[in-house]
Amino acid sequence: MLQAIDLTKRYEDQELALDALNLEIKEGEIFFLLGANGAGKTTTINLFLNFIEPTGGKALINGIDVTKEPLESKKYVSYVSENVMLYGNFTARQNLDFFAKLGGKPNLSKEDYYMQMREVGLQEEAFEKKIKTFSKGMRQKVGLTIAIIKDAPNILLDEPTAGLDPKAAAELMQILVNLKRQGKSIFMCTHDIFRAKNIADRVGIMKEGRLVMVRTREEFLEDDLEKIYMNYMQEMVIEK
Amino acid sequence: MIWHIVKKDFLLNIFSARFIIGVLLCIILIPFTISVSIDEYKNQLRIYAVDKENSEKELKQIKVYSGLKPELIKYPEPLGILYKGINQNVGNKVKIYLQEYPLFPTGHASTRDNPLLNAFFSLDFITVLSLVLSLLALVFSYDLITREHEEGTLRLIFSNYTGRIPFLIGKITGVLLSLLPILFFCFLLSTLFIVLSPDIKLQISDWIRVAILFIFSILYILVFILMGTIISAFVKSSSTAIVLSMLCWIWFVFLWPVSGSYLSKSIVKTDLYDNVRNSLDDLDKEYGKLEGEQWGAIQKRLNMRGTNWWNASGGEDGYFETYGSPSETMEFHRQLNTWKEPIRLSYADRKWPVQKAYLDGLIRQQKMEKNLSWFSPSEILVQAVSCLCRSSEKDFLRYMDETRQYRETLVTYLKDRNLFEKYIYFTPQDPATFVSTADFIKGNNNVPDHFNTLDLKEVPTFIDIPAAIDTSLKDSFTGIAALILISIILFSGSIIVFNRYQLR
């Protein structure tokens, strides 16, 4: 379970990156956070991972305050970033091995890694190839495998589909649905309204650091999500 | 947790281009360096053998005690192969005189036979290590953090149960471990060359010293890794980090050592040796006048009209030898020696403060150089190493002290046996066979012209006691302490800087 309570971040230059965010993502829920570049989506993830200190409020992972117990909280969260390069001179398997050990899974065998990679749809011949030869989609799958192997109850994804071809993106979404079924809380920042419509349980729209709208699946399926999104974006332009 | 990071970094580094280039560099540099050093050492050994033989031969031919001027030949220091240090500046011979304390050795310094070749530098093993390893340490560590940041793995790692300090320690250990094979390879290669040269024999204690050198080198590498780390934590991008690292390298390893040494020469002035020599010569002249006066006084006392010699020869530092001369002359010389040798010794005591003042000036200049070198890790390493390789200025000054002590022992020996007052001090002839002056003038001086050489078994011999390991370690302590201190400071610095590192 991921919880944000009045979570606020103001940078040194006084720019308000996140304004009193209140949010809760339950087990087995997929939450999509939409918003323009610079709206504060990545800031939210950074705050959950304690990469930056909040200036107000708190972020809880499974009830653990990430600023008070940053290390403890990380046992319960996996992270998939927008564009992970990984260690180019290691093979996919070596990368998995390293991060599995960091993630507290030291006793996995080669077969375990192979199985997981097969599961996310990586080709068999790629398992022992160096990551630097991989395409972006393949790297992203490895990144996701890392998250899956860690088997944490919460998963944070930062625009994982950016730059992926539609097929790869669709595969990624399928994996997320499977994870949801296992009871994981999934929090994903994206620009991808189409995917949101497909699999999100709830969708939030963020604008200038504020969460301006949250709709459940039923609600946004009634209205056209794209229209809602564009409306909010246009308001911003007008305000300016 | 730390161990996983160590292992990952080790594996990544070992198969990287920089590792291979590092090994290649060592393969090219070490053999040339060591073989030049070994050649030079062999040359020193050869010269030592020649000099030693000459000095022993000379000693064996002495027939009178005034000719006893032992020449001490310093055995070339085998660890000088690794670091020449001061041995390349000073000679290998010290002759013991009564009229002067030994100040600097003369003779062959361990420079090349052809003095023109001195214009080509040849680095010794330790210098090469200090250049290459510091460079490699920086090349391996400059992107310690920036690279992980740029590739996005830093965020991924910290989304796990990993603290920043364990991460940092793991990364640093990983780099250190990946440099160890290169370091070990360098030592292996050079010791292999040494072991395979038949003329060079290292004692067990020397091998222990080499082992300690190895540990020092690890510490040295660590300093540069930490320097790279702090740079990597301080800047945002790898390209800035590498430029900063390289500037640090050229500054600490090339520019500062040369600047510091050059500056110390201009800050602390030393007297010109010519001036010192002139003052010493003035004292010699003063003594010469006294001797002239005494000469007349003794002749007067003995009622001599002049001095007649039969077979006489003289030389430096009061050496005088005669036989077949009339008994009056013999008595004259005995009395002259009884008077003059103590006076000459007292003149040596008067010269010493002048020499000492000059030496102190040189030491002050050297101290200044040393103080300035605290700003460069490579200089600190080299100084610590020079103590271990017995080629530091401390070893040299100790050696010169020993030679001066030996001179004292020799003087005591001569004094205790009243040798200055004896005929054997200047003539091998038995006093019973001295001819009278009257017979001498008549030409009745049938003396044998073959005499036995002196039996010098009881004369104290000089034993060079090179610094023991504990002394060397004590000498190098400040250097090592400084390296450890720098490491601690850099490590705490990098922790502080890295704790503030922005992950976003």
Added chain:
Amino acid sequence: MFSTLFIKEIQQLLYSFRFQLSLIIVLLVFTIGTIAFIRLYSEEKANYFVYHKEQLKNLEEQAKNASHLATLRKNYVLEPRSNSIISDCKEKMFPNQFIYSAYNVFNLEVRHDNVNPLLKPVQNLSWSFIVSVCMSFLALLFAFDTISGEKEDHTLALTLSNQISRGKILWAKYASILSVITATTVLGILISILIMSISGKILINTDFLIETGGFITITFLLIALVTVFGLLSSVFSRNSSVSLLISLCFWLFFAIIIPNTSVYWANKLFPIEHRNEVEAKIAQGYEDLCNNAPPGSWSSSGDPFYDRHKLRADLQMKLMDNEKKFNLSYINDMFHQFEETRSITLLSPIAQFDNLNEVNLGGGYRRLKENWNDLQNYQIQFLEWFKAFDAKDPKSPHWYNPNESYSTSWKSVSISEVPVYTEKIIPFSSRILQSGKYIALLLAYTAILFFISFVLFVKYDVR
């Protein structure tokens, strides 16, 4: 178009952190070097004059007896060069003292006047040291990622999407680095000259300024070459960290590895006899000559015309010739060994740079050898003068003895009549002629490497 590119590159460099930091370092080093030089040089010069005066006094003492003047060994010590701030041409490491008499030039030695044996022997912080170590390194540091770095930032593709030829881009980058590094060096030199002229202790005359101009030209040539190495490593790899490693290898190879191996080559490829072997030969010859000398060759008397003095003079002359024969060939071997070894090190641009400096300043080995040869000529002249002087003395039997004064004129001589040895300054015209070969070599090197970089850049994958 070229000027737009060039100005952009210059601006980019000037704003860059690496340039700003480098500038501080370079100016610092130039300042330290100059301040230390002024003190050391004025001390050296003062010492030299004291020594020189002493020598003159000795000479006057010797001149009371013409034979003493001819036979006693004299030292000629090279004067410290005022332009050694530009480069000391390793003169500190070369022999700087010649021992001669009217009969022979005996040897060359290293005179340590104020060398402290407790210090490590290091090079002077002269301009040439700063350029060969610091500026060459900085040139590589500025150039190593010009192409690969822009590729990583994807700005290269953007630039190339315009109507610009690749050649122009390469040229603009090259010219900008070259001008920035050269300008930095010139700035350092100007500060150095300023400090020297304020101190008033160093004479700055036209010759010095011409030599400075020459030095800047040589520096430009070296930096031009080193920068091409940087460019080459930059187009060699698509990854800037690999470019850096290649650049570092170039630098280490030229600045450390080649010079460091030269003694090895000298010993292995051009071995010469050991000094003590030569000494043993001389001693053997000495013994043979003494043993075979007619009896009475060692006799002496207060009367110059004592007829055994002729024998004695004969023997002494033979002894000197014996020593001269071995010694001279040994010294020639040493020169030969040095020259051969140096020609190997010419592979390194830094060695070429050092050589050019030597030519430009008329110092170092060239100065040593020039003086050695000139001194031989002078000695012949000196001996002729002595013989002519001796011939006029009826009290002399004219039996020339190179070591003793028994059988030549004892008349006193006015010191002003005696020919004096003075060092010839190598004229600029011959310096320029000598430098032609090295300049051509450097330029050829640069042109070839630039061409290779160009070809590689044309094929460079900018994606």
